[in-house]
Amino acid sequence: MADLAMMLLKDGYDAIPRLRQRTGTTRDDAFTCRVLGRRAVVVRGRDAVRLFYDEDVVQREGAVPPPLAALLFGRGAVHGTDGDQHRIRKAMFLGLLTSERVDDLAATIGRDLARRVEGWPGREVSVFDELVEVYGAAVQAWAGIDQAPADVHRTSRRLATVVDGFGGAGTAYARAWAARLQLDRWARDLVGRARRDPGSVRDDTVLADIARGPGSGLDPHLAGVELLNVLRPTVAVAWPGTFLARDLAGLADHSTLGDEARRSLGHEVRRTAPFVPALAGLVRRDTSFDGVALAPGDLLVLDVPGTNAHPDLWNEPERFAPGRFVGHEPDPFGYVPQGGGYPATGHRCPGEPLTVRILQQTADVLAGVPYHVVGSSDHDRRRIPTLPRHGLRVRVG
Numbered sequence: 001m002a003d004l005a006m007m008l009l010k011d012g013y014d015a016i017p018r019l020r021q022r023t024g025t026t027r028d029d030a031f032t033c034r035v036l037g038r039r040a041v042v043v044r045g046r047d048a049v050r051l052f053y054d055e056d057v058v059q060r061e062g063a064v065p066p067p068l069a070a071l072l073f074g075r076g077a078v079h080g081t082d083g084d085q086h087r088i089r090k091a092m093f094l095g096l097l098t099s100e101r102v103d104d105l106a107a108t109i110g111r112d113l114a115r116r117v118e119g120w121p122g123r124e125v126s127v128f129d130e131l132v133e134v135y136g137a138a139v140q141a142w143a144g145i146d147q148a149p150a151d152v153h154r155t156s157r158r159l160a161t162v163v164d165g166f167g168g169a170g171t172a173y174a175r176a177w178a179a180r181l182q183l184d185r186w187a188r189d190l191v192g193r194a195r196r197d198p199g200s201v202r203d204d205t206v207l208a209d210i211a212r213g214p215g216s217g218l219d220p221h222l223a224g225v226e227l228l229n230v231l232r233p234t235v236a237v238a239w240p241g242t243f244l245a246r247d248l249a250g251l252a253d254h255s256t257l258g259d260e261a262r263r264s265l266g267h268e269v270r271r272t273a274p275f276v277p278a279l280a281g282l283v284r285r286d287t288s289f290d291g292v293a294l295a296p297g298d299l300l301v302l303d304v305p306g307t308n309a310h311p312d313l314w315n316e317p318e319r320f321a322p323g324r325f326v327g328h329e330p331d332p333f334g335y336v337p338q339g340g341g342y343p344a345t346g347h348r349c350p351g352e353p354l355t356v357r358i359l360q361q362t363a364d365v366l367a368g369v370p371y372h373v374v375g376s377s378d379h380d381r382r383r384i385p386t387l388p389r390h391g392l393r394v395r396v397g
């Protein structure tokens with residue numbers, strides 16, 4: 001039987017659709033395969049999301065293969081916890097990401113990006129590199145981390161390098177591990193210093209909260225891991241941010257989009273741009289889904305892109321429709337680019353409101369810049385994660 005882990009390495013985002021096709025009709029919402037030898041059931045759609053987020057049926061601990069979980073999230077991270085441990089740790093993240101802080105960081109990113117694009121005329125730039133720099137510097141300062149500009153720059157690149165390697169692509173995987181080890185050490189030292197010398201870190205910052213507030217009970221390594229779980233995914237918004245820049249350039253009337261249209265555009269970019277290929281949980285008890293039996297120890301794999309483009313949930317799912325979300329918010333169980341359900345009661349991403357705001361600020365700034373794409377903006381669907389070619393080269397004027 002085909003092994004999904006191997007196929008993800010070879011076929012990237014096409015692995016799950018290909019396997020589905022091979023195993024039955026393209027309308028099946030569940031099919032079985034293997035993941036590193038373990039029986040796995042791949043599911044998609046609204047009911048699948050409900051099942052995946054039912055804690056009685058699915059646990060997270062041990063679900064993501066350890067090398068991948070340790071690389072992307074860090075050892076012991078919230079992502080792989082269950083029950084009370086998860087609830088307590090998740091409350092910390094939701095407490096860190098208050099709406100005031102989200103507003104503050106998004107506004108800073110908007111201002112910094114506006115300043116940055118003033119330097120674009122007359123040269124070719126990579127949108128991805130620019131966004132990594134701007135988001136990375138802003139999130140570090142906002143989190144209470146004070147470093148020399150060269151170190152800020154290096155940290156932003158390292159955070160992006162970890163994300164770039166999570167799909168296991170050859171040298172990117174090795175580079176990601178090197179960056180992970182350096183970042184773990186760096187973050188642990190930051191927490192250690194904030195604890196030893198409280199005056200070294202501003203109160204009311206994410207670093208202060210993790211070091212000596214709600215995170216004070218975490219050992220320094222784990223506290224550092226969770227600090228990185230705020231910094232790294234904020235830099236990761238550069239992936240959908242780059243797709244947004246590409247999609248925006250393709251819209252004839254992009255400079256005239258209003259607030260609501262830009263919010264909708266961000267949602268549609270997250271729906272359609274390939275990023276998270278799947279989520280994984282371990283089945284705890286016997287049940288079934290869409291006629292397929294699930295047994296304890298099976299891996300339950302939620303097909304994220306397959307849910308975001310499910311034929312029963314979306315009108316013309318394959319079409320990029322920037323106005324699709326005008327006037328309404330997406331369904332929490334049918335739209336899952338950052339997980340499904342609710343952040344307070346399950347594993348759904350606590351950084352989604354921040355992501356939405358960052359993309360909105362990015363669209364606001366870029367909509368006012370007369371850039372055009374240089375060369376091809378295609379992306380390689382076989383590579384996880386993927387980007388428009390060369391990080392989207394653009395030129396103004």
Ligand code: HEM
Binds near residue numbers: 079080276338
């Ligand atoms: C969880 C995606 C941005 C922090 C997740 C999950 C996904 C996701 C798919 C897993 C949901 C699950 O396991 O059910 C993304 C994407 C982002 C993004 C695509 C933007 C490109 C952020 C940001 C932050 C963040 C900006 C914080 C500032 C977290 C944390 C978790 C998480 C801490 C673990 C939650 C838990 O296990 O309960 N994210 N995220 N993410 N995300 Fe994000």
